[in-house]
Amino acid sequence: MMSSSIPWTKIFFQSACPCGSGEIAYKCCWRGGGRWEKTPVGTIAVSKTSTKNAGCYLSPLGNCGTKITREHFISRNILERMTQSKLKFENAGHFFGGKQSVEISIDAFSAKVLCDNHNSALSALDTSAGLALTTIDALGMDIERVATGEPFRSFYISSGIDLERWMIKVYCGLVAAGKIRGQSGDVVGLESLSRNLLDSLIGTASLPQPLGLYMHTFVGQQRRSRGLSFGTIKLTDGSDGVGGLILSLGPINVVLVTSPLYGEAFSDPNWYRHQPLAWNVRQYGSRIAYLFTY
Secondary structure, three states: OOOOOOHHHHHHOOOEOOOOOOOEHHHOOEEEOOEEOOOOOOOOOOOOOOOOOOOOOOHHHOOOOOOEEEEEOOOHHHHHHHOOOEEEEEOOOOEHHHOOEEEEEOOOOEEEEEEHHHHHHOHHHHHHHHHHHHHHHHHHHHHHHHOOOOOOEEEEEEEHHHHHHHHHHHHHHHHHOOOEEOOOOOEOOHHHOOHHHHHHHHOOOOOOOOOEEEEEOOOOOOOOOOOOEEEEEEOOOOOOOEEEEEEEEOOEEEEEEOOOOOOHHHHOOOEEEOOOEEEEEEEOOEEEEEEEEO
16 A cells, blocks of 8 residues: 655655665655555465475465475575674574574574475565665664764655565574474474464465564664664463564564464554554754555
8 A cells, every 4th residue: 555645755756766676766666746655575476286395384385396495584695784604692592492692604594494486486575575674774874874963864665564474484484493482492383383374474365463563662762773683572471482573673673473362562552563654753954764565
């Protein structure tokens, strides 16, 4: 859907599109009158087969290939933009054997969890996420630039639907590889990957509440200008179960709720589902905005 009108963004309609595609805005996401829309990937076209490969976490949907391929939980091209060698996780109690701090190489941040058919088909989501992370990184640099006092305006746009589905892909891969566990040590198993998650990943259904992508933000919240890190959220019922995945993309923090047992999103007024204007700041004569379209 098109965004509501953001009149001041009209100045960008003849510039490179704020989505990062490289196209001119009026040929890409500009919809006129200060309105924008990033067209989402849509339903993933998977080649038809009669195979269900037990090593592929999407096997319940059928149409598997015969070969299991190694998949980076976060695509390698994204990881290489964030770090040159190792990834560091702090307070990583739900990851990698329950350790509180761990460093791993980019090559080690992968596992054989998808068949070749599905791995290839889902690459469109990695491409879309790569564009989103590029623009978020640019947003981080603009936030640093504000402090110089030079007035300027910047505007960025991404598909919130694509980011949600990409985070589902990251979460499913980690679960399928046995990388997420409760603090008691119990591994989150494949049975936790509901049909809702798998159908949404492919694009044949939308996630019912409380599942889905949220932003958790409040006045005075401190955010890093750049970088990438992630962790998990616990269920709100007092158990040790995992309720979803947190991803900090520098200035933007998002949460993917993956369990229907998670209820905090309904009681905390700082949780936002399908939040369109994720970043909207006026400071020192500058104006910066980041828009997600749904």
